[in-house]
Amino acid sequence: MSENVLVSAAAGVLEIRFNRADKKNAFTMPMYQAIVAGLRQAESDPAIRVILFSAEGSAFSAGNDLQDFMSNPPDLGDGPDAGPVMQFMRALSGARKVVVAAVQGPAVGVGATLLLHCDLVLAAEDARLSLPFINLGLVPEFASTLLLPQRLGYHRAAELAMLGEPVDAATALRLGLVNRVLPAAELAEGARALARKLAAKAPEALLLTKQLLKSGAPDVQGRIVEEAGHFARRLHSGEFREAATAFFEKRPPDFSGLL
Numbered sequence: 001m002s003e004n005v006l007v008s009a010a011a012g013v014l015e016i017r018f019n020r021a022d023k024k025n026a027f028t029m030p031m032y033q034a035i036v037a038g039l040r041q042a043e044s045d046p047a048i049r050v051i052l053f054s055a056e057g058s059a060f061s062a063g064n065d066l067q068d069f070m071s072n073p074p075d076l077g078d079g080p081d082a083g084p085v086m087q088f089m090r091a092l093s094g095a096r097k098v099v100v101a102a103v104q105g106p107a108v109g110v111g112a113t114l115l116l117h118c119d120l121v122l123a124a125e126d127a128r129l130s131l132p133f134i135n136l137g138l139v140p141e142f143a144s145t146l147l148l149p150q151r152l153g154y155h156r157a158a159e160l161a162m163l164g165e166p167v168d169a170a171t172a173l174r175l176g177l178v179n180r181v182l183p184a185a186e187l188a189e190g191a192r193a194l195a196r197k198l199a200a201k202a203p204e205a206l207l208l209t210k211q212l213l214k215s216g217a218p219d220v221q222g223r224i225v226e227e228a229g230h231f232a233r234r235l236h237s238g239e240f241r242e243a244a245t246a247f248f249e250k251r252p253p254d255f256s257g258l259l
Contacts, residue, residue, distance in 0.1 A: 002028070002030040002031050002033065002034040003019065004018070004019050004020040004025075004028065004030065004031050004034070005017070005018060005019060005031050005034035005035055005038065006019045006056075007034070007037075007038040007041065009041075009045075009047075009048060011196050011199060012047060012048060012049040012050060012196070012199030012200070012256075013048070013049070013050045013051075013052055013192070013195040013196055013199050014038065014041065014042040014045070014048045014050070014051050014052070015051075015052040015053075015054060015192070015195075016035055016038040016039070016051065016052070016053050016054075017053075017054045017055060017056060018031070018053075018054070018055040018056065018060070018061055019055075019056045020056075021055075021056045021057025021058070021059070022057075023062070023065065024057070024058070024059035024061070024062035024105075024106060025055050025056070025057065025059055025060065025061040025062060025111070026061065026062040026063060026064065026065035026066075026068075027061060027063065027064050027065060027110060027111075028065045028068045029068065029072055029074070029083075029084050029085075032084035032085055032087070032088045033084045033087075035088055035091075036084060036087045036088050036091050038051075039051065039088075039091040039092060039095060040091065042095075042097050043091075043095065043096060043097060046203075048097060049097065049098070049198065049199035049201070049203050049206065050097060050098045050099075050100060050195045050196075050198045050199045051095065051097050051098070051099045051100070052099075052100045052101070052102065052191060052192065052195045053099070053100070053101040053102065053114070053118065054101075054102045054188060054191060055102075055103075055104065057105075058104065058105045058126075059104070059105040059106045059107075059111075060101075060102075060103040060104055060105060060106065060107040060111055060127070061106075061107060061108065061109075061110070061111030062106055062108050062109075062111065063108040063109025063110050063111050063112075063132075064109060064110055066136075074086075089141075089142055092114060092117045093117045093142075093143065095117070096207055096210070096211070097207070097210075098119045098120075098198050098206060098207075098210055099117070099118040099119050099120075100118060100119065100120045100121070100122070100191060100194060100195045100198070101114075101115055101118040101120075101121045101122070101191075102122050102123075102124075102187050102188060102190075102191030103115065103121060103122065103123045103124065103127045103129075103178070103187075104123075104124035104126060104127055104184055104187055105124070105126055105127065105128065106128050106130070106166075107127060107128065107129045107130070108129075108130050108132060109130075109131065109132060109133065110141065110142060112129040112130060112131055113131065113140065113141060113142035113143075113144040114142065115129070115177065115178075116142065116143070116144055116147045116148070116151075117142070117143075119210060119213075120179050120194065120198075121177070121178040121179055122178065122179060122180050122181075122182060122187060122190055122191045122194065123169045123172060123173070123178040123180070123181050123182070123187075124169065124181070124182060124183070124184040124187040125169050125181055125182070125183055125184060126169070126184055127168070127169040127172065127178070127181075128166040128167065128168055128169075129166065129167045129172050129177060130164060130165065130166040130167065131144065131160050131161055131164055132164040133161070133164065134161065134162060134163075134164050135164045140161050144161070145157075145161065148160060148161065151176060151177075152175055152176070152177075156175060169181045200255065200256075201255065202237075202239035202240075202242075202243065202253070202255050202258070203239070203255060203258060204234075204237065204239060204258075205234060205237075205239055208230050208234075212226070212227060212230070238258050239255060239258055242254065242255060242258065
């Protein structure tokens with residue numbers, strides 16, 4: 001485990017905190033390995049309902065540490081022995097648990113593209129997202145050339161990817177790249193409160209909702225049938241019984257015992 005990545009768990013939330021503030025949280029290979037270990041820990045622990053990405057210092061992440069990358073070029077093959085970068089991309093893009101990110105200051109390169117794989121993103125007022133790949137003679141990664149056009153439309157995606165210029169928090173909110181913008185002093189606690197709120201939801205219903213939102217469907221009719229199947233099964237679940245009982249007893253539901 002890298003000292004540059006802090007992993008902690010409380011109240012159903014596993015927080016993965018980047019801890020390399022002196023280098024603006026630029027990612028190294030040991031950091032990727034530590035992040036993957038945290039993601040796998042969250043996925044394997046039924047008590048963990050939500051994953052939270054956060055960062056120490058004034059930057060969320062300056063992206064990849066170029067010196068580390070040049071001296072130790074990453075293995076970007078997609079085979080069974082994939083290197084730490086591909087393991088990270090696989091683990092985050094395939095995460096079953098809900099993922100929240102709290103972004104302050106610069107979020108550059110993979111520090112920005114990883115947000116496309118989070119379910120909710122909170123940004124401080126000083127957040128700046130940028131995809132400078134083309135300025136480095138590279139191309140965007142982490143499926144961003146697929147996800148950005150889907151979410152923003154081609155022309156806005158092309159502007160971000162081809163110019164590589166930073167997007168401020170207000171613009172990111174308008175484009176739908178983040179969910180909320182908070183004062184910097186309120187970001188950390190705001191993100192943790194949001195993560196705890198999600199972690200208190202019915203756990204299996206939360207996972208299934210994410211699965212439905214992230215999965216493709218051939219058409220509206222196909223999705224209606226898929227949702228109906230889940231809905232019918234949920235009517236016989238312990239989570240529904242607890243929610244209904246709590247409703248009639250006029251109290252908040254308690255899903256903490258349902259793993």
